[in-house]
């Protein structure tokens with residue numbers, strides 16, 4: 001049960017955005033069945049998002065026709081899973097939910113990710129003031145026993161990593177990769193590194209929060225040779241953990257192109273600064 005302040009915005013008598021309840025699940029999953037060519041993932045995350053108390057639905061005349069979630073990873077703000085019922089698109093409802101999110105988040109930087117072919121979504125987020133922060137490419141790889149010269153690095157300075165990315169991925173949420181974040185990730189055993197002289201190639205790994213059999217790795221800076229060694233280590237780790245698949249994320253600027261990887265979609269990490277206080 002959510003015991004936070006219950007947040008609600010009215011849009012005239014007939015429309016409101018409110019926290020989702022268990023009862024809304026079936027309706028939302030009903031209109032999300034064919035969101036993308038492969039279906040949708042909302043059914044896999046709904047229960048977890050619901051207990052976070054930051055899952056919202058848009059209701060008009062008693063009918064649920066929109067939904068979205070806000071996450072707060074490491075005190076950052078992340079918007080995800082925005083869905084408008086296919087029959088109600090292009091009526092400004094996505095815009096209303098984005099503005100609702102801002103009124104909940106109130107201050108600081110908001111991020112979200114959109115697939116580079118998803119024109120409606122890109123147009124919507126640009127329309128409400130988001131700008132591109134980084135481009136990340138998704139690759140797939142399979143778990144496998146592999147020898148590798150890379151290792152887990154428990155302490156690593158930013159200065160030894162060439163072309164370090166601005167952000168890193170954690171369960172499909174991108175967060176800033178500043179000095180503090182890198183230190184924390186290193187202490188947590190999340191940093192994989194390969195040294196060539198005084199230069200390090202670096203990857204950051206995690207188990208997906210939403211899909212426990214999925215190992216994720218983000219390549220955040222380094223050389224082609226270094227990345228290859230890190231990929232082999234990741235294959236080995238995922239195999240030892242019993243994971244079924246590996247998702248690898250590489251910033252497009254690194255131009256990673258390893259034979260170990262199967263290339264998939266490009267994603268845009270978008271950001272917007274709210275400044276200090278949102279005026280209701």
Ligand SMILES: CC(C)(COP(=O)(O)OP(=O)(O)OC[C@H]1O[C@@H](n2cnc3c(N)ncnc32)[C@H](O)[C@@H]1OP(=O)(O)O)[C@@H](O)C(=O)NCCC(=O)NCCS
Nearest residue numbers: 081082083084089090091092093094095120121123124127
């Ligand atoms: C993306 C989505 C949430 C947009 O919701 P929406 O309610 O239709 O968006 P809005 O009506 O507020 O549109 C705002 C602006 O976004 C742009 N836009 C929205 N849909 C568009 C489309 N199909 N083609 C081009 N531009 C589009 C337009 O600039 C639009 O302003 P305009 O109508 O005045 O030209 C909706 O299309 C959707 O649910 N898509 C499937 C799920 C998805 O892709 N979610 C986001 C990825 S996580």
